[in-house]
Amino acid sequence: MVFTLFSSHTRLLAATVLLTAGFSGCKTATTPIQQAAPAQPVILSIGDRTFSTDDFFQAFTKNQISGDSAGRIDIKEYFELYTNMKLKVLAAEAGGQDTTEAFREEMATYRKQLAQNYLTDKEAVETLANEAYQRMQQEVDASHILIPVAEDASPADTLRAYEEVQAIRKRALAGEEFGQLARQFSKDAQTAQNGGNLGYFTAFATVYPLETAAYTTPIGSISAPVRTRFGYHLIRVNNRRASRGKVQVAHILLRISPSADPAGQQLVKTRIDALYDRLQKGESFEMLARDNSDDATSRNNGGILPPFETGRNVPAFEEAAFALTTPGSYSKPVLTNYGWHILKLIGRKLLESYLELAPALRQKVVTDTRADVLRHALEQRLRREYTVTEDKTTLTALTAKADSSLLRGQWKAVSLTDAALLNKPLFSINNTPYQVAPFVQYVQQKQSPRQAGSDPAVVMQRLYNRYLVDQLIRTEEENLDRKSPEFRALLTEIRDGVLLSAMMETNVWERSMADSTGQRQHYEANKNRYKMPERVVATLIEASSDEQLKQVNTMLTASPYQLRRSSPAVTFGLNETAVPATGRDALYQLLVTMVRNGDYLVEVSGAQEAGERDTVSAARIRSVVSYLNRNGIPLTRIMEKDNKAFGNPANPRQVTFQFFSTNKLDVAKAINASKPNSVTITEGIFARGTYAMLDALPWKPGTVTTPDGNRLVQITISRVEPARLKTFAEARGTVINEYQAILEKQWLASLRQRYPVKINEDEMRKLAK
Known part of the structure; x- marks a missing residue:
């Protein structure tokens, strides 16, 4: 149920009013200052305050429009809510709430925000938004020459730059090659040596004057000088093409240090090639990104980046992304100025309709250089x-x-x-x-x-x-x-909402939360109404095949669960126990994996070659365990396994790592890494009505496997919890809500005694017809 004026424990009212007064609602405030209106019929009196029929009906109509049809109430119910709201606001005014410094500051902020909607020319915004959408349907390949001049340069300096750029344009129009002129004269360090080429871009990718020149200059032509805050530009339009829409990719990034020598650069190339090989052998892109990517903002999400259109990334990255056509496919390693990337296609999306994009476009045009x-x-x-x-x-x-x-x-x-x-x-x-x-x-x-x-x-x-x-x-x-009745009405609505919220906070919400004795008394008096239904503690495993289900059950045989996931091993020199320099990267990857997965445990297995000292394998294990422990991994998450001379015969001086987890969901992730969406695991305490398949079973401990379409579902009920009364802690949320209602009712009763309420029944009957 939606009540525009009444249902809020916060400042949601003000935010709602400000939002609904946005681009879609308000007109530019050019209305002349209004004359005083004649007296209107009064429908409600509270104390010495009167409220007109028209004001009430407008509030009622607004509630009907803003609320969903299922939550709408009739006019009599709304009148009760309206009366209660006005009572609370009157009490706030009587208590001086509208004169406090905090209230004035809050209202000044709301007034300024609301005024912005009335100061903005909505027709101009719509024109700019529509223009941007038309431009977004094409991508422009352009080159430019920049002659810099400060935004606040003197008239003489500005003229000098203008004359210089005009002279260059004259040479270009006379037939000199634009790219050569850009290399010779342009001061844009990023593009000059590239012949001034900006690549393909679309609306919002550059400052508005430059964008306008790019979209209005014919292909093969050179624009007149364009002034921006950077200086004067010449734009040559090389080509245009239809929009490719948006692409979303995930990536693995291995950065190359700016100070890296050729050997260091080759080391990064070797690492990215190794990751590419692991992808081709079937390893999970998500896992490899999480454990190896240097992009801290995306690696924990499997490397997934926000969708982007042409002109938002460096050209090599964009071209690799748009070249992918099948979701799930990935690129070969791609080099950019950030480092080496491997890209995986998440999805492609064509340009949406104007109706879908219009709200976002309207917001953009009022915040960018437009x-x-x-x-x-x-x-x-x-x-x-x-x-x-x-x-x-x-x-x-x-x-x-x-x-x-x-x-x-x-x-x-x-x-x-x-x-x-x-x-x-x-x-x-x-x-x-x-x-x-x-x-x-x-x-x-x-x-x-x-x-x-x-x-x-x-x-x-x-x-x-x-x-x-x-x-x-x-x-x-x-x-x-004074100029806009609509603005005045909205501001009054915000004002009343702020006062209402402050009074509810003081008289109802804070009291109900602080009065633990009152909560407890209400619970004890009504405890038979707070019931916990019969529930089961159960685990539901959904698998794509009987083979997958058996694999899950095998892995879940004992906790912690072995994930059959490893981390690169560390190889030691003969009789050496200190971690070698060549193994530090492997240990760092292990540490990162453990930090990112809080439920993981790691089994550290050490071994030694025949002929090495008997204590060597144990000492190697201690070196690794000490490194992990120093870096915040507690010993309770580390399991040690000393294989002595019975390790890997091919490389007996290795310390290897196997991951386990205390969380069943990690088992599903490990299986899905090689076969996506093959397994889901859900565990918890369930009441009837949560899962139809669970409801259909006898509620007693045991395991049942049943088909569900082309998949199998195994349901294991660990125990049945009979219906019972909720404890005070379990019922507290409901208790507080009910206690708030009681406090509000008592408060309203006292307000009605202080401010007698009189209703004009004749006016009510007119509205009820």
Whole structure:
């Protein structure tokens, strides 16, 4: 059941209101300031406060729309909830909850968030989102030449860069090869020696002005100079192709250190080739990624990366990913500037419809560089709606005070030796003056180190423009509740929700949680209602074949369960017991596996060659055990097995490692590593209705195997737990919920005594028809 105004132990109401007031709901606030409306019929009076029929009906209608059909309630039930909510809010106001500093700060935050939805031009957002979607249907292969110039460069420096890029364009149009010009003139270190080639990319992969040039310049043509914060660019469009959609892969990454010499680089290549060989022999990609990948963000998830489209990764990685066609297939080792990768295809997905992508696209266009377009449009609208008068003389005088300290983010107001300047107005909005002094404080707060080549006067002008627009936006925010009835209603709803939550916290939730005596008394008075049904302790093993089921049962014969999974062995020199340098990597892999799998135990088996000292094998085991123990693996997770001279005849000086686990689920993982989805194991305490197959069996200890489609299910019931009353600890959650309801009912009864409730039955009858 969904009640927009009433059901919340947190600030969910405010979040819901803010969310529903987003792009899909609100219109740009350009409505004229409303005149006072005539008096409306009153449906409810609480104390000396009255509530109109129209306000109640709007709240009721909103609840009906926002709630699912199964949870909707009739108008009389809702009226009771509405009345209770208004009682609580009235009590909050009477207690001064709406005057506290915490409340004011919270409401200021909500107001600002809500105002953003009304300040954004929804039509402009939709236009940009649609444009982005149209672009996403194609991928562009482009090259560029960059002539850098600071975003805040002086006009002279900006002109110089522009003229330089125009001269290069003229040469390209005259027939000189673009790639050669890029190698000669472009200052983009990442692409210049590649002829300026950016590879294929799509919408949102680069800054908006560059993207626009790439999508609007014909194939084979060269764009006019494009200004970005990096400088001036020329774009040559080499090709376009249809979108390849998104691809999702898992990868194993072995990094190459930037300082690695050829021998070190070859060592990484040898390791990746060894992993590739192990994959070809049937080992699990997930296990190899988890135990070997240097990508810390993905290895614990089997190397799986988020889906991506063209232009989001380095070209070699992307091409290898998109070349895979069958889920589960994997690439040969691929070299990128990060190291060596092996990629496994998880899935491919074509570009979704605009209807599916629209919400995400709307969010993107207001947060990427397109936001500059939206802010400029907002500025233009507000300049039309408000009278802005700027004092250029004062601005010029102030700009002259900017010096190189502003470029370092260290400019201070003491630079202004003319005290009279601080009191002069910079501009006015609807005849309200904004003086220099507050702007100076703004500059000190907002300044930051600038690019080399920036000009102090240009930086000061940029900060001034931003400050003026900020004040226009603040003025608009202050007027929104008068200009927009919808904004005012939503803000009131948030306000009431915050007050309601605070009062419920104090009078119900905190009291119910803290009053352990009251909880216990309620439990004792009603304990016969808190019942635990009959349950069984059972294990369900689902297997793809009788052979797989036998394998599981064999592995589960005794705990800890042997997983038939090993880790690379360590080979010792003759009569040596200290771990050799060649074995450190193997020990590190073993340690990583043990750390990542908390239920694992490891059997450390040592041996010795005929002719070595009798104590050598035991000493080798101790060296390994000591290493693991020093690095946080307790001795309780290590099993020692001394084979003496009866180890592996082919390599008798090895210490080998076998994994065991105390968790049955690890057995399923070990089997599925070589044959995916062949086994599932579920164990727990189950009541009737959890599993139909379990319900169909006699509930008594024993094991039954039954077919389920083309699979087998083995059900083992360890014991039956008869129905009984729940203990206080088991029932506590339900007890607290019920106790809260009692406290709330008592509180509401006291509020009704303090604030008499009167209902206009005539108005109720009209609504009930």
